Amino acid sequence: MKYLILGANGQLGKEWSRFLDHTNYDYDALGSSELDITDFNAVEKILTELKPNVIFNCAANTNVDQAEEDREQANLINHLAAENLAKLCAEQAIKLVHYSTDYVFSGTEEDRATYPEGYTENAQTDPVNYYGLSKLKGEQAIQQSEVEHLILRVSWLCGAYGNNFVKTMLRLGQERDSLSVVNDQFGTPTFCVDVVEQTMKLLEKDARGIFHLGSEGMITWFDFAKQIFELSGVEVDVKEVSSSEFKTKAKRPHFSKLNIKKAEKVLGEKSKTWNVGLQQLLTALNK
Numbered sequence: 001m002k003y004l005i006l007g008a009n010g011q012l013g014k015e016w017s018r019f020l021d022h023t024n025y026d027y028d029a030l031g032s033s034e035l036d037i038t039d040f041n042a043v044e045k046i047l048t049e050l051k052p053n054v055i056f057n058c059a060a061n062t063n064v065d066q067a068e069e070d071r072e073q074a075n076l077i078n079h080l081a082a083e084n085l086a087k088l089c090a091e092q093a094i095k096l097v098h099y100s101t102d103y104v105f106s107g108t109e110e111d112r113a114t115y116p117e118g119y120t121e122n123a124q125t126d127p128v129n130y131y132g133l134s135k136l137k138g139e140q141a142i143q144q145s146e147v148e149h150l151i152l153r154v155s156w157l158c159g160a161y162g163n164n165f166v167k168t169m170l171r172l173g174q175e176r177d178s179l180s181v182v183n184d185q186f187g188t189p190t191f192c193v194d195v196v197e198q199t200m201k202l203l204e205k206d207a208r209g210i211f212h213l214g215s216e217g218m219i220t221w222f223d224f225a226k227q228i229f230e231l232s233g234v235e236v237d238v239k240e241v242s243s244s245e246f247k248t249k250a251k252r253p254h255f256s257k258l259n260i261k262k263a264e265k266v267l268g269e270k271s272k273t274w275n276v277g278l279q280q281l282l283t284a285l286n287k
Helices: 011-021 041-052 064-069 071-091 109-114 130-144 163-173 190-204 221-232 261-267 272-287
Strands: 002-006 025-029 054-057 095-101 149-154 178-182 210-211 237-241
Touching: 002 011, 002 041, 011 025, 011 190, 041 149, 054 210, 064 149, 071 095, 095 130, 095 190, 109 221, 130 149, 149 190, 163 178, 163 221, 163 272, 178 210, 178 221, 178 272, 190 272, 210 261, 221 237, 237 272
Parallel strands: 002 025, 002 054, 054 095, 095 149, 149 210, 178 237
Antiparallel strands: none
């Protein structure tokens, strides 16, 4: 079995490299500097040369506000590149594992009442910003192709590599005495190490289609920040504020929790709670 990681310099791509380094699997890892996934001819050439059995597509334009301003680029990376990749994988009998996002949903307060345990895989999609729309179009293009695929949605992703909320809070906690964090956006963190391990188990079970991955529980960003500082022993005055006090170019969802029961059923195991995942991440960062 040979694997190919695309978007290898992001937090999830790096986690995949770390994981595969401890296995006997053969793999290649390409970041944007090695392969521009919007260069369709280059992508075809690489796949023909490397001949992977499975591709982990971690490549994406994840700058939500920038996607609102440069829609063409967001669409090119998140939609059209995914569409091209699906076509090439179908032609070369490569299985495509594609990572997507909770932002494909509307994230309204009404949905929090409708889906108290989180959005199911077949819940109505209705993105509130262009990043979410571009990722949804990418999903749809893959589904409409003939490629054998796994589409894995995650929310509030964080890990030992790259930029994420946990690392930002730890940095700001060293720089400031007080912080303001929104307390009206609800969701659940997803930890890269769990995503990688669960993805591999789903592959081993020959799972196909859309699955949601994540942790048990639901919190706000304010709750998350408080726990980060408490577990890290960092003393910071964390003030709760509403989203209306933070003006952003792209609208943010009020509700981002994904229902992970489908994956848990296939895997035959419960996912860890978000606070356990956080403790494990903080321990890894301290090392």
